[in-house]
Amino acid sequence: MRKRYLLWGLLSFTCLPFAVHAQTIVTVNAGTDLFIxxxxxxxxxxxxxxxxxxxxxxxxxxxxxxxxxxxxxxxxxxxxxxxxxxxxxxxxxxxxxxxxxxxxxxxxxxxxxxxxxxxxxxxxxxxxxxxxxxxxxxxxxxxxxxxxxxxxDAAKALPLRWGALTVTREGTSHLVKWTTLSESNVSHFDVERSADGRNWLTVAAGIPAQNAGNGHQYRATDRTPLAGQQWYRVRQAD
Known part of the structure; x- marks a missing residue:
């Protein structure tokens, strides 16, 4: 069975892949020990x-x-x-x-x-x-x-650990870059774009995975970007 994992970004030409919301419940300042x-x-x-x-x-x-x-x-x-x-x-x-x-x-x-x-x-x-x-x-x-x-449940092996995703303008195109921190038994990557975060179009398909134990840097070019704000995501296929 083919599995897919996604790296998302909301882009105005530069993005971070995830937003994580957290609430601090305990703080121990440097120089102070909490001894249990x-x-x-x-x-x-x-x-x-x-x-x-x-x-x-x-x-x-x-x-x-x-x-x-x-x-x-x-x-x-x-x-x-x-x-x-x-x-x-x-x-x-x-x-x-x-x-x-x-x-x-x-x-x-x-x-x-x-x-x-x-x-x-x-x-x-x-x-x-x-x-x-x-x-x-x-x-x-x-x-x-x-x-x-x-x-x-019991922890499962993770075939891939994502790094960062960025998008920059290059002339009339958008350059999508992403990194992985580790890879194992990954087939390829597809880059997709959306104007609304719901409907997606593939703009670069079948980018071969390197399956590097210490990760790899990838890039793909969207030569027909949309005007205004748009979303990109990278899909990983096993």
Whole structure:
């Protein structure tokens, strides 16, 4: 089965690929330590950490966000809990609470806490899925750097990690550039354009993927751009 993943941009000739909305729930300023002793539960707005070894947070913040910044194939519940910088290695259990309205079609019985260190996801096995209390607790993890935490199913391998997407004017054409951070078993890319963000036209098709483990830079030219604001997106096909 062919799968497709999208990199989007709203362009006025230059763009960022995603908008991520987040709310800060804890801030620990640089030079100040938040020390969590062994076995001491720490809780903040639905996130719980109980370390099995002393855990220190310094110069970092914890956010609630609607969108994960570490890309994943998994459907996940909202919110995503995120440290603004990767933590020191954490050992212990992680607890996440959820509302049934935020499950995004996931089954409560199979929820697992997915952890990201900023470059890859892992799914921690569940010690407890308390459906009545809308809470999932992981089994103890050991030495995991934490950056993002979300409720999902078991983590899936990600064939591609996106970098940035930009568009610039070159004479009467638009030059679309995008980067990947890693690729595996990707077939090709298609570049599409839209005047309204709903109806799309392919302007460059079948650009071969390089499947570079450390990513690659790509470009394509739209020789018949529209007047005014327009959207571009890059579609990836496995």
């Amino acid at each position: 002793a062994t076995g001491t539960p720490f809780s903040a707005a639905g996130l719980g950490l109980t370390p099995s070894a002393p855990f220190i947070i310094n110069g970092n913040s914890i956010e609630q966000a609607e969108t994960a910044t570490t890309f994943t194939n998994n459907v996940y519940a909202k919110p995503v809990y995120r440290f603004t910088s990767p933590t020191a290695p954490f050992s212990g259990t992680v607890r996440l609470q959820y509302s049934e309205a935020s499950l995004n079609g996931l089954s409560e019985a199979t929820l697992r806490i997915n952890l990201s260190n900023g470059s890859r996801w892992m799914a921690a096995s569940s010690a407890s899925n308390d459906i009545a209390g809308n809470t999932v607790i992981s089994i103890p993890v050991a030495g995991e750097v934490l950056q993002e935490m979300a409720l999902a």
